[in-house]
Amino acid sequence: MKFRVERDALADAVAWTAKSLPSRPSVPVLAGVMLRVSDGRLQVSGFDYEVSSQVGVDVQADADGAALVSGRLLAEITKSLRALPVELAAVGSHVELTCGSARFTLPTMPVEDYPTLPDMPATAGTVEAGPFAAAVAQVALAAGRDDTLPVLTGVRLELEGKTLTMLATDRYRLAIRELEWRPEGGEVSAAALVPARTLNDTAKALGPLGGSVTVALSRGGVGEGMIGFSAGARRTTSRLLDGEFPKVRALLPDTHNAQARVPVSALAEVVKRVALVAERATPVRLSFGEDGLVVEAGGTEDARASEAMDCEYTGEPMTIAFNHQYLLDGLAALDGPVAVLSFTEPKKPAIIAPAGEDGQITSSYRYLIMPVRIGG
Amino acid sequence: MGRSQVVPRGGGDEGFGADADDTGCTILHVDMDAFYCSVEVRRRPELRGRPLIVGGAGPRGVVSSASYEAREFGVRSAMPGARARALCPQAVFLPPDFDAYTEASRAVMEIFRDVTPLVEPLSLDEAFLDVAGAVRLLGRPAAIAAAIRRRVREEQRLVCSVGVAPTKFMAKLGSTRAKPDGLVVIPAARVLEYLHPLPVGALWGVGERTEEQLHRMGLRTVRDVAEAPPGLLRRAVGEAATAHLGALARGHDPRRVEPVQAEKSIGAETTFDTDVADPDTIRRTLLGLSGKTAGRLRRAGQAGRTVSLKVRLADFRTLSRSRTLGGPTDVSREIFETAWALFEALAPGDRIRLLGVRMEGLSVAGTTPKQLSLGESEVGWREAELAADAAAARFGAGAVRPASLLNQERRPAAGPPSRIDHADPA
Numbered sequence: 001m002k003f004r005v006e007r008d009a010l011a012d013a014v015a016w017t018a019k020s021l022p023s024r025p026s027v028p029v030l031a032g033v034m035l036r037v038s039d040g041r042l043q044v045s046g047f048d049y050e051v052s053s054q055v056g057v058d059v060q061a062d063a064d065g066a067a068l069v070s071g072r073l074l075a076e077i078t079k080s081l082r083a084l085p086v087e088l089a090a091v092g093s094h095v096e097l098t099c100g101s102a103r104f105t106l107p108t109m110p111v112e113d114y115p116t117l118p119d120m121p122a123t124a125g126t127v128e129a130g131p132f133a134a135a136v137a138q139v140a141l142a143a144g145r146d147d148t149l150p151v152l153t154g155v156r157l158e159l160e161g162k163t164l165t166m167l168a169t170d171r172y173r174l175a176i177r178e179l180e181w182r183p184e185g186g187e188v189s190a191a192a193l194v195p196a197r198t199l200n201d202t203a204k205a206l207g208p209l210g211g212s213v214t215v216a217l218s219r220g221g222v223g224e225g226m227i228g229f230s231a232g233a234r235r236t237t238s239r240l241l242d243g244e245f246p247k248v249r250a251l252l253p254d255t256h257n258a259q260a261r262v263p264v265s266a267l268a269e270v271v272k273r274v275a276l277v278a279e280r281a282t283p284v285r286l287s288f289g290e291d292g293l294v295v296e297a298g299g300t301e302d303a304r305a306s307e308a309m310d311c312e313y314t315g316e317p318m319t320i321a322f323n324h325q326y327l328l329d330g331l332a333a334l335d336g337p338v339a340v341l342s343f344t345e346p347k348k349p350a351i352i353a354p355a356g357e358d359g360q361i362t363s364s365y366r367y368l369i370m371p372v373r374i375g376g
Numbered sequence: 377m378g379r380s381q382v383v384p385r386g387g388g389d390e391g392f393g394a395d396a397d398d399t400g401c402t403i404l405h406v407d408m409d410a411f412y413c414s415v416e417v418r419r420r421p422e423l424r425g426r427p428l429i430v431g432g433a434g435p436r437g438v439v440s441s442a443s444y445e446a447r448e449f450g451v452r453s454a455m456p457g458a459r460a461r462a463l464c465p466q467a468v469f470l471p472p473d474f475d476a477y478t479e480a481s482r483a484v485m486e487i488f489r490d491v492t493p494l495v496e497p498l499s500l501d502e503a504f505l506d507v508a509g510a511v512r513l514l515g516r517p518a519a520i521a522a523a524i525r526r527r528v529r530e531e532q533r534l535v536c537s538v539g540v541a542p543t544k545f546m547a548k549l550g551s552t553r554a555k556p557d558g559l560v561v562i563p564a565a566r567v568l569e570y571l572h573p574l575p576v577g578a579l580w581g582v583g584e585r586t587e588e589q590l591h592r593m594g595l596r597t598v599r600d601v602a603e604a605p606p607g608l609l610r611r612a613v614g615e616a617a618t619a620h621l622g623a624l625a626r627g628h629d630p631r632r633v634e635p636v637q638a639e640k641s642i643g644a645e646t647t648f649d650t651d652v653a654d655p656d657t658i659r660r661t662l663l664g665l666s667g668k669t670a671g672r673l674r675r676a677g678q679a680g681r682t683v684s685l686k687v688r689l690a691d692f693r694t695l696s697r698s699r700t701l702g703g704p705t706d707v708s709r710e711i712f713e714t715a716w717a718l719f720e721a722l723a724p725g726d727r728i729r730l731l732g733v734r735m736e737g738l739s740v741a742g743t744t745p746k747q748l749s750l751g752e753s754e755v756g757w758r759e760a761e762l763a764a765d766a767a768a769a770r771f772g773a774g775a776v777r778p779a780s781l782l783n784q785e786r787r788p789a790a791g792p793p794s795r796i797d798h799a800d801p802a
Contacts (some may be wrong), residue, residue: 171749251751283745323747347748370748 002089003064006181011078018075019301019331031072056233120228121218125183133207143196144170151243178364193241256342258315275324277303282371289317382578396561401509405547411501412441427467432457439672449621460647493676496728506633543629643734644668651727679704680735681713688730709757
């Protein structure tokens with residue numbers, strides 16, 4: 001194996017692949033990235049039995065062949081190289097990398113020990129890369145991080161006709177977003193539970209490329225329990241999470257007794273400031289009334305803070321308390337300058353939706369947040 | 377103990393018995409009778425009825441505890457052993473076994489803490505209890521005192537005396553008068569009637585020197601002190617003691633019952649009669665201990681964030697593990713699940729002598745914010761356990777409990793007693 005390639009192309013390809021490599025691999029070969037050259041094209045791939053990533057790069061190939069080298073090391077090397085053409089060659093049990101006058105010799109691992117990457121499942125449809133990445137970011141933040149509840153560490157993808165819906169919840173908040181997409185061959189009705197971290201990493205990497213992302217979902221037969229995403233020369237597959245996602249949609253209240261409209265950035269600033277005195281387990285309290293909104297935190301004996309701000313509010317005066325980080329997460333995810341907060345009562349979920357300057361709700365994004373019960 | 381000798385004991389309880397008006401008498405002073413001796417007699421019944429002296433052996437030994445039989449010969453605590461031997465040569469002298477007394481003390485204090493978390497131990501054998509918060513659940517203070525005496529007798533085979541009064545000082549005077557094996561209630565309206573005829577030496581803080589100085593001023597009874605002009609008192613005992621003695625003599629004692637450590641953690645533990653390896657027994661025991669812990673938390677109005685498990689093995693190795701929850705709880709279900717998970721992770725693999733469950737990181741339950749979760753039922757285990765508390769308050773402890781604990785022997789209730797044992801021989 002021997003080829004020449006531009007540094008940026010190589011660095012991007014290795015970085016994309018290396019991000020999914022396990023930090024403590026169950027077998028040493030899984031810490032490697034596979035470099036395989038044929039027909040003037042380099043395929044860089046990584047796999048940890050859960051997630052696979054692969055990307056193709058056009059190269060000037062002198063000799064076909066394959067080599068398996070440490071992914072983390074190669075990623076760091078390629079990132080730090082000068083912007084010059086890179087030459088890579090397999091020499092015996094090593095790989096020689098030269099770039100300008102820099103020269104690296106890396107040990108290789110046996111190619112034949114490396115597992116075969118799973119095939120992409122059948123294509124289910126396509127979605128715009130940019131909006132898809134934005135929507136994934138909005139939803140994935142609500143997914144759980146507690147591995148003892150694996151179902152909640154996933155984002156549920158629902159493919160129904162021309163609508164792709166994503167939801168995630170860690171029991172304390174719930175994020176949901178609908179997106180238009182183009183199902184392959186008409187009617188599609190399917191659902192999948194994708195590990196939130198993988199989905200988020202993938203969408204973040206594919207989004208800036210523009211164009212469209214192909215969603216591939218196994219429905220029986222080949223690649224059962226697998227989802228794939230591809231865009232341009234990149235593709236990734238991931239095992240789906242097992243288990244029944246809780247039926248959270250029924251928990252979304254469809255009516256409200258009170259509604260507030262506040263500028264997102266102003267509210268986020270106030271909450272951040274006031275929350276400086278809120279200890280780990282203590283919430284921020286939001287009191288809505290005719291005169292606007294007062295945000296408070298702190299107890300009777302601890303440090304206290306409060307700040308008032310303007311707010312358009314309809315409904316009976318109400319005080320409701322939230323974990324400030326959950327509230328800030330939701331505000332940061334809104335794709336509009338104004339937040340519309342809907343309440344029923346202080347112990348029931350509140351819903352935050354994005355709106356334009358005119359107060360009209362602008363997208364299908366909904367961030368539901370469970371309050372903190374205070375005073376018994 | 378100190379100068380309790382100056383207080384008249386027993387006999388002639390003119391209306392200070394268990395049926396006196398105990399309204400507002402929420403302080404109990406519980407004093408174990410001849411504690412070390414009683415613990416010795418408990419494990420060596422052949423000593424019953426004989427004069428018994430713990431400590432005092434050796435040339436410089438001092439009497440730690442004397443049985444009532446030995447006291448008839450004039451033997452007192454803190455008396456040199458040689459003198460005790462001279463007074464009562466036929467007494468059995470035993471070396472003190474503080475491990476045994478500490479263990480017995482712990483068991484007795486556990487009974488007190490079943491009644492109220494506000495327990496202030498003064499030493500191994502006496503404690504103040506504030507039962508103001510327990511009255512609604514467990515009945516009137518005198519009934520609670522009688523129930524404590526009965527439980528100590530039935531469960532620990534030990535005897536105690538209890539004073540029931542509106543203040544610590546009066547409660548302590550009451551228990552001294554109640555000894556041995558008695559119960560004295562000092563009604564709030566009769567505090568002065570009780571207090572004023574007593575000699576000045578009965579006042580808390582009055583030792584021999586102060587007593588002498590008061591006597592020199594002609595102040596012999598508590599009434600004399602109460603009625604003395606402040607200037608006279610000041611000259612006798614100085615500025616600081618004047619306010620203190622004046623208040624005490626008028627029946628005022630603002631000291632509160634300060635539970636030692638009770639604010640840091642609340643828990644329960646049990647020692648098995650024989651070492652245990654059976655997981656079912658361990659599980660049931662943890663369930664019972666968790667229930668007890670949760671009940672104590674709820675009675676104290678507290679919730680804890682950290683569950684800690686204590687396991688003592690047959691060879692006396694003691695292991696402990698703890699886990700901090702997402703938020704504070706006073707629900708036995710949550711405590712048990714965590715305690716059991718800790719036990720399973722610990723997998724001690726040896727026979728077990730003692731199990732304990734304890735909640736740390738306490739905060740006041742009502743004010744503790746709780747992050748609600750999606751789809752959480754508004755009526756859960758906590759409500760079920762509150763209902764069980766209410767049932768226990770009416771029908772006695774253990775009226776409602778987990779089904780897996782049903783076949784266990786029902787413990788005597790600390791609740792409203794069906795009979796009041798004021799017929800105890802004084």
